[in-house]
Amino acid sequence: MHILMYNWRAFSNDYLLNNLRELGGNVDVWSDPDILEPTERAIEKLKTKLKNNYDLVVSFNYFRGVATACEQTNIPYAAWTQDAPLWSLYDDTIRSKNNYFFCFDSEQYKHLKEKNIKNVFYLPLGVDVERLEKKTVNITADKRSKYVADISFVGSLYKDTAMFDDIVAKLSEYSKGYLYAICNMQLKVPEIRFSEIEISKEVMRELQRKVSFEGEGYIEVKLKKLFENIVDRKVTAIERNMMVEICRKYQNFKIYTNSSLDEALNKYNQGIVDYYTDMPLVFNQSKININLSARPIHYGIPLRVLDIIASNGFVLTNAQPDLFLYFEEGKSIATFQCIEELEDKIDYYMDHETERINIRNEGKAIVKSIFDYKTQIKTIFECVGI
Amino acid sequence: MNNKKILLGKCYTDGISNAFKELGYTVNNADKEITRINDEETWKLVEKYKIEGVDYVFSLNFSKDMAKACNANKIIYISWVWDSPHVNLWSEAARYETNFIFLFDYAQYQIHKNRGLNNVYYLPIGVDCGLFKQMIADKPSVKRYEADISFVGNLYNDDEHSLWDKVNYLPQYLKGYIDAIIYTQKNVWGSNLISTIGYGEWQLLKKYVNLEFGDGYEDGAYEAAMSNIISQKIAQLERMDLCSILNNKYDFSLYTDCDTSFDERIKTRGHADYVKEMPYIFNGSKININITLKSILTGIPLRALDIMSCGGFLLTNYQIEIAEYFENEKDMVFYEDMGDMCEKIDYYLEHDEERKRIAFAGCEKTRKFFSISRQISLINDIINT
Numbered sequence: 001m002h003i004l005m006y007n008w009r010a011f012s013n014d015y016l017l018n019n020l021r022e023l024g025g026n027v028d029v030w031s032d033p034d035i036l037e038p039t040e041r042a043i044e045k046l047k048t049k050l051k052n053n054y055d056l057v058v059s060f061n062y063f064r065g066v067a068t069a070c071e072q073t074n075i076p077y078a079a080w081t082q083d084a085p086l087w088s089l090y091d092d093t094i095r096s097k098n099n100y101f102f103c104f105d106s107e108q109y110k111h112l113k114e115k116n117i118k119n120v121f122y123l124p125l126g127v128d129v130e131r132l133e134k135k136t137v138n139i140t141a142d143k144r145s146k147y148v149a150d151i152s153f154v155g156s157l158y159k160d161t162a163m164f165d166d167i168v169a170k171l172s173e174y175s176k177g178y179l180y181a182i183c184n185m186q187l188k189v190p191e192i193r194f195s196e197i198e199i200s201k202e203v204m205r206e207l208q209r210k211v212s213f214e215g216e217g218y219i220e221v222k223l224k225k226l227f228e229n230i231v232d233r234k235v236t237a238i239e240r241n242m243m244v245e246i247c248r249k250y251q252n253f254k255i256y257t258n259s260s261l262d263e264a265l266n267k268y269n270q271g272i273v274d275y276y277t278d279m280p281l282v283f284n285q286s287k288i289n290i291n292l293s294a295r296p297i298h299y300g301i302p303l304r305v306l307d308i309i310a311s312n313g314f315v316l317t318n319a320q321p322d323l324f325l326y327f328e329e330g331k332s333i334a335t336f337q338c339i340e341e342l343e344d345k346i347d348y349y350m351d352h353e354t355e356r357i358n359i360r361n362e363g364k365a366i367v368k369s370i371f372d373y374k375t376q377i378k379t380i381f382e383c384v385g386i
Numbered sequence: 387m388n389n390k391k392i393l394l395g396k397c398y399t400d401g402i403s404n405a406f407k408e409l410g411y412t413v414n415n416a417d418k419e420i421t422r423i424n425d426e427e428t429w430k431l432v433e434k435y436k437i438e439g440v441d442y443v444f445s446l447n448f449s450k451d452m453a454k455a456c457n458a459n460k461i462i463y464i465s466w467v468w469d470s471p472h473v474n475l476w477s478e479a480a481r482y483e484t485n486f487i488f489l490f491d492y493a494q495y496q497i498h499k500n501r502g503l504n505n506v507y508y509l510p511i512g513v514d515c516g517l518f519k520q521m522i523a524d525k526p527s528v529k530r531y532e533a534d535i536s537f538v539g540n541l542y543n544d545d546e547h548s549l550w551d552k553v554n555y556l557p558q559y560l561k562g563y564i565d566a567i568i569y570t571q572k573n574v575w576g577s578n579l580i581s582t583i584g585y586g587e588w589q590l591l592k593k594y595v596n597l598e599f600g601d602g603y604e605d606g607a608y609e610a611a612m613s614n615i616i617s618q619k620i621a622q623l624e625r626m627d628l629c630s631i632l633n634n635k636y637d638f639s640l641y642t643d644c645d646t647s648f649d650e651r652i653k654t655r656g657h658a659d660y661v662k663e664m665p666y667i668f669n670g671s672k673i674n675i676n677i678t679l680k681s682i683l684t685g686i687p688l689r690a691l692d693i694m695s696c697g698g699f700l701l702t703n704y705q706i707e708i709a710e711y712f713e714n715e716k717d718m719v720f721y722e723d724m725g726d727m728c729e730k731i732d733y734y735l736e737h738d739e740e741r742k743r744i745a746f747a748g749c750e751k752t753r754k755f756f757s758i759s760r761q762i763s764l765i766n767d768i769i770n771t
Contacts, residue, residue, distance in 0.1 A: 172558065172562075173557070173558035173559040173562065174558040174559070174561055174562035174565075175562055176559055176562065177558065177559035177560055177561065177562030177563035177564075177565075177566070178562035178563065178565060178566040179562075179566075180563060181562070181563040181564070181565075181566035181567055181570075181582075182566050182570070184582055184583075184584055185566070185567070185570060185579055185582050188582040189574075189577050189579060189582060191577070192570070192574060192577065196570065196573045196574050197566075197570045197573075198566075198569035198570050198572065198573060200565060200566075200569055203562075
């Protein structure tokens with residue numbers, strides 16, 4: 001099987017590549033950044049490349065430049081989403097008959113299906129269990145002491161809420177109150193999907209009048225969706241901040257982030273850690289790894305959760321809906337409903353080591369049998385029909 | 387005879403009275419609704435019946451005056467609460483050992499248990515199935531009540547129920563804040579968004595919206611009362627929408643004594659008498675709509691049970707407890723939103739046989755599990771443990 005993989009800044013590209021090859025794929029990598037725009041030239045270059053008998057083009061996420069090239073050369077394009085929302089999915093090129101969408105988020109999957117796109121599938125992300133297992137065996141004493149922790153969190157704190165703050169500053173007191181209530185409801189009742197929150201006509205009109213929204217340039221996205229994303233990111237920032245405040249009370253708390261922290265919190269920050277070499281060790285050496293899914297991802301299982309479990313780490317995560325399609329609360333996954341529950345859950349799992357280990361092991365067995373890269377890739381091949 | 391004497395406050399029908407009699411109680415019927423009589427009248431009533439040796443007083447909903455009077459006279463006070471939230475439960479008097487309080491909404495039950503009320507129990511509402519069954523058997527159809535779709539209910543735009551509209555000054559920030567909650571809560575059932583209101587905002591509300599409580603109420607009473615007021619505002623918006631949409635599309639019969647001038651196309655048939663008319667309305671309509679107040683978090687509202695026990699086909703919003711006891715599309719049908727409601731109406735107006743089967747099944751189940759006599763015997767079991 002001759003496969004072209006378009007690589008652009010996704011986590012886990014190397015794992016996907018290795019696994020495609022291990023399944024017998026003859027895989028070439030394409031990384032032309034001009035595909036992003038896309039320039040005419042970039043599309044032509046890719047089309048020329050595709051004249052070399054390719055059976056399939058694969059990428060994480062979706063690139064309309066790739067889709068155009070594939071349509072014009074009649075080669076199937078498997079786009080496996082890793083992000084939500086994915087602004088590129090709001091483009092007309094999604095209707096090309098050569099596209100095969102694999103959505104990691106079940107809401108994203110539903111939205112695409114509602115648009116009557118032909119080949120849309122729900123496919124959670126994959127993880128290279130074997131490789132991660134190898135990395136977490138024989139850890140040096142040095143690395144052990146570097147990464148050992150009671151609680152760890154790896155990720156951004158979404159500190160850049162300038163978009164939200166700037167918008168709010170321009171609005172009337174009524175609209176301010178309205179928006180703060182929305183953020184507050186999102187924080188306290190996370191099972192509300194954003195589409196259930198009403199933005200009154202009055203507030204919408206004021207937003208349209210006073211704020212210029214920058215979408216992704218060429219793509220027309222509904223104002224509400226853009227705004228929804230800004231609020232989601234603000235709520236993520238508030239929530240992750242609250243999480244840091246809760247976790248700092250514990251003895252050995254480590255955070256790995258390139259976000260700026262208040263001076264008092266700096267001592268917990270270990271800086272960023274390499275995704276391939278050291279992140280698995282962080283997960284493996286922590287008693288509890290916290291996952292707070294970024295709010296823009298409404299349903300999907302984030303890659304972070306799978307990486308933690310596959311590294312033989314214990315994850316305590318927000319109750320992301322798609323998790324429950326595969327995992328059972330208290331048996332193979334430990335979750336909390338909202339940030340107010342986090343502290344009690346941490347205390348509980350710190351005190352119940354056996355249970356923690358059991359959940360970790362059960363979760364690992366599930367990840368190994370369902371989320372392994374080879375399983376996911378085979379599903380892609382089956383759906384594309386190659 | 388079980389040698390027990392009980393004083394009953396006025397209820398919707400004689401069903402509760404009959405049920406106690408069947409269990410061997412000597413029943414005295416006060417002619418008044420116990421929660422509506424004043425303090426003085428309450429004490430007089432209790433003192434009178436104390437002399438006659440009454441062991442229990444029973445009322446629908448909870449009267450703090452009655453609880454005090456019973457407590458002082460060492461009489462057991464049984465209260466079966468059919469409202470949620472019921473603000474009187476935040477009175478100190480709710481804590482008396484002489485109380486037996488039965489709550490129809492499970493979420494509400496948990497809230498009060500968490501407040502340390504040990505004498506609260508969970509018990510869904512019961513309806514006078516025997517009476518309704520008899521009425522329908524005597525008069526299977528009454529022409530003037532026949533309709534494709536009926537809705538019997540309050541539109542919450544009358545004086546007594548539109549308290550939120552009467553709030554004449556709120557700082558704009560707070561108005562926007564509460565409006566966000568009101569408009570969002572319209573789309574969400576099962577979660578109480580009013581409880582997300584932040585501490586600062588509650589203080590502002592308490593400052594600008596004054597609610598009279600009187601003495602002897604604990605923390606939480608204001609929030610419960612405000613929850614009712616805001617839920618009623620939401621119900622007002624929802625029900626006005628519902629009436630307009632249904633009236634525009636279908637042969638729609640509305641029974642309410644509320645003002646319908648918000649949509650001049652709507653004609654109300656006025657108030658429906660609970661006993662004399664309601665059973666024929668539900669039985670005579672192809673589809674009956676129930677839309678539950680948002681403040682009722684999990685419980686099965688009286689209206690839904692009324693409809694089914696009268697052989698009516700029930701089309702209702704989702705309530706967790708309805709889903710626990712009844713099977714969707716077998717005993718009744720859930721709708722998700724107005725669009726879905728209309729789709730289901732279209733479908734079930736076209737499918738007579740299926741619709742009748744569902745109505746029949748719902749009726750059987752309601753008569754079996756939600757009759758007043760069954761629920762009263764459960765109360766009897768508990769108070770005699």
